[in-house]
Amino acid sequence: MPRQTTPLTPVLARLRRPLTLTWAGLIAERVVRAxxxxxSLIALCAAALILGLHDLLRLEVVWTLTVAAFLGGVVFGYLGARAFRWPRREVAVxxxxxxxxxxxxxxxxxxxxIGGGDPASEALWRxxxxxxxxxxxQAQAVQPDLKLARRDPFGLRYIALLGLxxxxxxxxxxxxxSVGDLRPGGSAALAGGPxxxxxxxxxxxxGLPSLYLNDQSDQIDVPExxxxxxxxxxxVGALSVAETISGRTEDVGAxxxxxxxxxxxxxxxxxxxxxGGQSWDITAQDDLPPSVExxxxxxxxxxxxxxxxxxxxxxDYGVTAGTATFRLDMDAVDRRYGLATAPEPHSPIELDLPMPITGDRADFTEALIENLSQHPWAHLPVTLxxxxxxxxxxxxxxxxxAMALPARRFFDPLAAAVIEQRRDLLWSKDNATRVTQVLRAVSYKPExxxxxxxxxxxxxRVILRRLETLVQTDSFDDPARxxxxxxxxxxxLTLEEGxxxxxxxxxxxxxxxxxEAMKNGASQEExxxxxxxxxxxxxxxxxxxMQQAQREQQEGGDPQQGEMDQDMMRMTQQDLQDMMDRIQELMEQGRMAEAEQALEEFQQMMENMRVTEGQGGQQGQNPGQQAxxxxxxxxxxxxxxxxxxxxDLQEQFNPDAQTGERQGNEGRNGGQGRGQGHEQQGQQGQGQGGQPGQPGEQGGQPGQEQAERGNGAGGDLADRQEALRRELERQRGGLPGGGTEAGDAARxxxxxxxRAMEGAEEALRGDDLPEALDRQSEAMEALRDGMRNLGEAMAESNREQQGGQGQARGQPGQQQSDPLGRRSGDGNQVGTQDSLLQGEDIYRRARELLDEIRRxxxxxxxxDIELDYLKRLLDRF
Structure with missing residues (x-):
C-alpha cells in the first residue's frame, strides 16, 4: 500500500537536519536528567584515584569506600535506566x-x-x-534544556567536576x-613479592635533606x-615494623x-x-639550646x-629571635634626694634584638642600637x-x-639640673612638690x-607655673606628668645645645x-x-x-649676606668628613706636624664657612614668601x-628698683638691660636686643618699632596685644595655600x-601677668606651627609647579636630586647622607622591604625590565 503524503512530508524532508539535532538534544537532555x-559519582571516584588518595588511607577504608561506590553506582544506574525514556520522532517535531x-x-x-467545492475557499486554503x-x-534546531538546578539544588555535580x-x-x-596492588595477592605483589x-x-x-631508608646503612644519625x-x-602481614625510637604508648596501631x-x-x-627486611640503629641528635654573649x-x-x-x-641550626631586657637594680640605686621616695612601678625595658636579614643565623654578630635617653631609668643602675x-x-x-642605663649626658649645669628634676618627676609623682621648689630656687634671681x-x-617659668597649678588643683595625673x-x-636640650x-x-x-694632645705626645687612644x-x-x-640658614630664609632674610669675607668657602658635611679623615690618617701614620697644620687649616675653614640654602639673588617674592x-x-x-x-612681672616683685636697673632685668631701659625694648614713663631706652649684658645703642630699637606698629608708643600692653591680634586676623584672611592639607592646618x-592672643589681652586688662604670659606662650607656639605648615604648603606647591615624576628637583645652581629626593653624592663619595630607613626599628623595616622585593x-x-631590576637587588642583598 503506497505511503500517504501530506503537505508536511516535503517540509519535513527539507528540515531533516534541524529535526535530527533537536531529537539528539532531547536524548542528551533525558540522559543528563536520568x-x-x-x-557525578564516577567523577568523584576518578578524582580520588588520580590524586592517589587510596595510597594514603588504610586498606580497610579503601575497600569499604570501593564497595560503597560500587553499590552507589548500581543504584544510580538502575534509577537512571528506569527514568530514561527514548524520545520519539513526533516529540522532536x-x-x-x-x-x-x-x-x-x-x-x-x-x-x-469546509468550503471544499468552493474555488475561492480552496485558493485561500492553498x-x-x-x-x-x-x-x-525557517526552522532552526532547538537547544536542549540541560539545567539541573531543580534536581541538584546543592550543586553536587559541580563539586564532582571540580574535584576531577x-x-x-x-x-x-x-x-x-596502583589500585591493583591493594588487594591481597595483587599483580604487583605476585610479581615481586612483599x-x-x-x-x-x-x-x-x-635545613637538612630527607633520607631514603632503602639507601641507608645500618647506622643513621638524625635530629630529634x-x-x-x-x-x-x-x-598484608608479610611485613611488620618494630621500633623503639618513637616512645609511643598510645595509638600505636598494628x-x-x-x-x-x-x-x-x-x-x-x-x-x-x-x-627483604632491614634494621637500623637510629641515634637521635638533641637540638642544643642557642647561646649568646x-x-x-x-x-x-x-x-x-x-x-x-x-x-x-x-x-646548631639558627637563631630565630631574641630580646634584651633591662631591669632596674634597686639595691644599687643611690636612694637620696628625689630617689628617696618609693618609685612607681615600671615594667622592664624589653627590646627586640636585630637579626641578620640575609646569611646564616647559626653564628652571627649584631649590635643592639637604641636611644633610651628619655626613659625614667636613664643613667640609673640596671641589669641587662x-x-x-x-x-x-x-x-x-x-x-x-650590671651597668648604668646608657643615655645622653648633659654637661651644662642648668640643663643637668633640669634633667635631674625630670628624672625625679618620672620616678614618682609624689616628687612634684619638691620639683617645683627646686626649679623655683634654680630660676630665682638668675645670674x-x-x-x-x-x-x-x-x-x-611657664613649665613651673603649670606644674604648680596641676599640683594645687590635684590634677597631676600620668598624662599631665x-x-x-x-x-x-x-x-x-635647648639649654645644652644652645x-x-x-x-x-x-x-x-x-x-x-x-x-694640645698632639703637641704633648698623647697616646693613640687619647x-x-x-x-x-x-x-x-x-x-x-x-x-x-643649617638651622640658622633655614630661619633666615623663612624670616625673609637674604642668606647671601653677612659679616663674613667675600672669599668664604662653601663646604658640605661630606667635605668636612673627608678632611677629618685625612687628619686622622696623618696622626695614625705618626706625621703629627702635618696633622697639626691640617688641623689649623680645618679650624680656619670652619670659622669662615657659611651655609647657604635656596637660590641666592632671587628678585621679587611670591605671596607665600610675603605671608x-x-x-x-x-x-x-x-x-x-x-x-x-x-x-613688668619682675618689677612687681621688686618695686624699689628703677625700671630696667634690676639685676637680670631684660629691658631696654638701663645699662644692665638685655632683650627688646621696654617703654615705661615715657623714657627712651638704650638696651640692644639679643645680646645679654651689653650696653645699648641709641635709635632704631626693636621695642620702639613694636610700639609704633601697635597702638602708639604710649599705648599699654593690652591695646598693643589687641592690635597685634587684629593684624594676625588680617594675615590669616590673605593666607595662600587654601584647599591643601598643609594650608588648612596653617589656618x-x-x-x-x-584665641590665645585674645586670652592674653583679657589677662593684661585684668592685670593678671602670669596668665598673660601663659597665653602669649601658647600664641607664639601656635604661630610657629602655622609658619611650619605654611612652609610645607609652599614646598608642595613648588613641587607641583616644577614638574611631575622623573624630573630632577632643585633650584638653579644647586645640586640636583633625583625623583626620589636622593642626591648624587658629596665629596669623595657617591650616595646620600640622609637616613633612608627611619623609625624605631630599622632592621624590621629592612626585612619588610626585602620581603616586598621578593613578592x-x-x-x-x-x-621584564622591572623584574630584571628586582632580581639584581635580590642578588646584591
Missing part, C-alpha cells in the same frame, strides 16, 4: 514546531474542513498552507594503576623530632599496617621484619645618647640580660650584667650667663684639646677619643648653621610683648594663635 548522579510562530508544522497537517510552509522552512579538574591538574593518571620503602624527614628549620614514614607493599609514620623522640632501633668591643654611647651594644649569638630562641623553642641567655636666652627662662616631662626634656655660638665654642674647644669629640662637635656646629615674612614679623612682635610683660594654627619579583605580570 544519569547525572551516576556520572512537536519541540521544533513549538519554537516557530503560529505552529506551522501542525498547520500543514490540517485538512480543509495560500495559507504556502505561508505555513515558508515559516516552517583538580585531580587532572595536580595528580597523575598513572596512580590509578617489599617496602621509607623516608626520614628532619624538621624543616634544620624527625618524621619517619614507612610503606609496606604486598600481602605492626603490619601498610603505612606507618611516627617521630623520632629518642635513640633506638628501627626494624622491618619479613622477606655580650661583646665589649664596639660598645659605645654617642653624644646624643644612642646606645650600641654588640652581641654574638650561635645555634639578653635571651635568644631557636625554631624548636629552646632558649639561651646571658647572666645579668648673668645662666640663661643664654630670655626665651629659655620664660619656658622654665608625661607632658611636663617632655617639656623639661625639650628645655634641657645656639650657633655655643656650638662654635664647643668645636673650638675640641680643636684646642686635640691640638687622640682617637679627642678626634671623636671633634667630629661630634663639628656635626653639631653644622646642624646649627611667611609677615608671620615672622608678627612672631617677633609677640615675643617683644611677652618680654615686656615678663619684665587652623593661626586661628588658635588668635614583586614573583609577579609574572610585571615588565
Amino acid at each position: 544519569f547525572w548522579p551516576l556520572w 512537536a519541540r521544533l514546531d513549538s519554537s516557530l510562530p503560529g505552529h506551522p508544522l501542525t498547520a500543514l497537517r490540517d485538512a480543509q474542513a 495560500a495559507h498552507q504556502a505561508r505555513m510552509a515558508e515559516r516552517a522552512a 579538574i583538580v585531580a587532572l591538574l595536580f595528580g597523575s593518571v598513572w596512580r590509578v594503576g 617489599t617496602w620503602e621509607g623516608w626520614v624527614e628532619p624538621p624543616a628549620y634544620t 623530632g624527625s618524621s619517619v614514614t614507612l610503606r609496606l607493599y604486598g600481602e 605492626v603490619t599496617d601498610p603505612e606507618q609514620s611516627f617521630d623520632v623522640a629518642q635513640s633506638g632501633v628501627l626494624q622491618i621484619n619479613g622477606p 655580650l661583646l665589649e668591643d664596639g660598645r659605645e654611647t654617642t653624644f646624643d645618647g644612642q646606645m650600641s651594644q654588640p652581641f654574638r649569638a650561635t645555634d 640580660q639578653v635571651e635568644v630562641e631557636d625554631a624548636a623553642g629552646n632558649t639561651g641567655q646571658t647572666a645579668p650584667r 648673668d650667663g645662666l640663661f643664654r636666652r630670655e626665651a629659655d627662662y620664660l619656658k622654665l 608625661d607632658q611636663i616631662a617632655q617639656a623639661l626634656w625639650d628645655l634641657a 645656639d650657633i655660638g655655643d656650638a662654635l665654642e664647643r668645636m673650638r674647644a675640641a680643636q684646642e684639646r686635640l691640638s 687622640i682617637d677619643r679627642l678626634m671623636q669629640e671633634l667630629r661630634q662637635a663639628t656635626d653639631d656646629y653644622m646642624r646649627q648653621k 611667611m615674612e609677615g608671620l615672622a614679623e608678627t612672631l617677633r612682635d609677640q615675643q617683644g610683648l611677652s618680654d615686656e610683660a615678663f619684665r 587652623e594654627a593661626l586661628e588658635q594663635a588668635e 614583586r619579583s614573583g609577579d609574572g605580570e610585571r615588565p
Whole structure:
C-alpha cells in the first residue's frame, strides 16, 4: 500500500537536519536528567584515584569506600535506566514546531474542513498552507534544556567536576594503576613479592635533606623530632615494623599496617621484619639550646645618647629571635634626694634584638642600637640580660650584667639640673612638690650667663607655673606628668645645645684639646677619643648653621649676606668628613706636624664657612614668601610683648628698683638691660636686643618699632596685644595655600594663635601677668606651627609647579636630586647622607622591604625590565 503524503512530508524532508539535532538534544537532555548522579559519582571516584588518595588511607577504608561506590553506582544506574525514556520522532517535531510562530508544522497537517467545492475557499486554503510552509522552512534546531538546578539544588555535580579538574591538574593518571596492588595477592605483589620503602624527614628549620631508608646503612644519625614514614607493599602481614625510637604508648596501631609514620623522640632501633627486611640503629641528635654573649668591643654611647651594644649569638641550626631586657637594680640605686621616695612601678625595658636579614643565623654578630635617653631609668643602675630562641623553642641567655642605663649626658649645669628634676618627676609623682621648689630656687634671681636666652627662662617659668597649678588643683595625673616631662626634656636640650655660638665654642674647644694632645705626645687612644669629640662637635656646629640658614630664609632674610669675607668657602658635611679623615690618617701614620697644620687649616675653614640654602639673588617674592615674612614679623612682635610683660612681672616683685636697673632685668631701659625694648614713663631706652649684658645703642630699637606698629608708643600692653591680634586676623584672611592639607592646618594654627592672643589681652586688662604670659606662650607656639605648615604648603606647591615624576628637583645652581629626593653624592663619595630607613626599628623595616622585593619579583605580570631590576637587588642583598 503506497505511503500517504501530506503537505508536511516535503517540509519535513527539507528540515531533516534541524529535526535530527533537536531529537539528539532531547536524548542528551533525558540522559543528563536520568544519569547525572551516576556520572557525578564516577567523577568523584576518578578524582580520588588520580590524586592517589587510596595510597594514603588504610586498606580497610579503601575497600569499604570501593564497595560503597560500587553499590552507589548500581543504584544510580538502575534509577537512571528506569527514568530514561527514548524520545520519539513526533516529540522532536512537536519541540521544533513549538519554537516557530503560529505552529506551522501542525498547520500543514490540517485538512480543509469546509468550503471544499468552493474555488475561492480552496485558493485561500492553498495560500495559507504556502505561508505555513515558508515559516516552517525557517526552522532552526532547538537547544536542549540541560539545567539541573531543580534536581541538584546543592550543586553536587559541580563539586564532582571540580574535584576531577583538580585531580587532572595536580595528580597523575598513572596512580590509578596502583589500585591493583591493594588487594591481597595483587599483580604487583605476585610479581615481586612483599617489599617496602621509607623516608626520614628532619624538621624543616634544620635545613637538612630527607633520607631514603632503602639507601641507608645500618647506622643513621638524625635530629630529634624527625618524621619517619614507612610503606609496606604486598600481602598484608608479610611485613611488620618494630621500633623503639618513637616512645609511643598510645595509638600505636598494628605492626603490619601498610603505612606507618611516627617521630623520632629518642635513640633506638628501627626494624622491618619479613622477606627483604632491614634494621637500623637510629641515634637521635638533641637540638642544643642557642647561646649568646655580650661583646665589649664596639660598645659605645654617642653624644646624643644612642646606645650600641654588640652581641654574638650561635645555634646548631639558627637563631630565630631574641630580646634584651633591662631591669632596674634597686639595691644599687643611690636612694637620696628625689630617689628617696618609693618609685612607681615600671615594667622592664624589653627590646627586640636585630637579626641578620640575609646569611646564616647559626653564628652571627649584631649590635643592639637604641636611644633610651628619655626613659625614667636613664643613667640609673640596671641589669641587662639578653635571651635568644631557636625554631624548636629552646632558649639561651646571658647572666645579668650590671651597668648604668646608657643615655645622653648633659654637661651644662642648668640643663643637668633640669634633667635631674625630670628624672625625679618620672620616678614618682609624689616628687612634684619638691620639683617645683627646686626649679623655683634654680630660676630665682638668675645670674648673668645662666640663661643664654630670655626665651629659655620664660619656658622654665611657664613649665613651673603649670606644674604648680596641676599640683594645687590635684590634677597631676600620668598624662599631665608625661607632658611636663617632655617639656623639661625639650628645655634641657635647648639649654645644652644652645645656639650657633655655643656650638662654635664647643668645636673650638675640641680643636684646642686635640691640638694640645698632639703637641704633648698623647697616646693613640687619647687622640682617637679627642678626634671623636671633634667630629661630634663639628656635626653639631653644622646642624646649627643649617638651622640658622633655614630661619633666615623663612624670616625673609637674604642668606647671601653677612659679616663674613667675600672669599668664604662653601663646604658640605661630606667635605668636612673627608678632611677629618685625612687628619686622622696623618696622626695614625705618626706625621703629627702635618696633622697639626691640617688641623689649623680645618679650624680656619670652619670659622669662615657659611651655609647657604635656596637660590641666592632671587628678585621679587611670591605671596607665600610675603605671608611667611609677615608671620615672622608678627612672631617677633609677640615675643617683644611677652618680654615686656615678663619684665613688668619682675618689677612687681621688686618695686624699689628703677625700671630696667634690676639685676637680670631684660629691658631696654638701663645699662644692665638685655632683650627688646621696654617703654615705661615715657623714657627712651638704650638696651640692644639679643645680646645679654651689653650696653645699648641709641635709635632704631626693636621695642620702639613694636610700639609704633601697635597702638602708639604710649599705648599699654593690652591695646598693643589687641592690635597685634587684629593684624594676625588680617594675615590669616590673605593666607595662600587654601584647599591643601598643609594650608588648612596653617589656618587652623593661626586661628588658635588668635584665641590665645585674645586670652592674653583679657589677662593684661585684668592685670593678671602670669596668665598673660601663659597665653602669649601658647600664641607664639601656635604661630610657629602655622609658619611650619605654611612652609610645607609652599614646598608642595613648588613641587607641583616644577614638574611631575622623573624630573630632577632643585633650584638653579644647586645640586640636583633625583625623583626620589636622593642626591648624587658629596665629596669623595657617591650616595646620600640622609637616613633612608627611619623609625624605631630599622632592621624590621629592612626585612619588610626585602620581603616586598621578593613578592614583586614573583609577579609574572610585571615588565621584564622591572623584574630584571628586582632580581639584581635580590642578588646584591
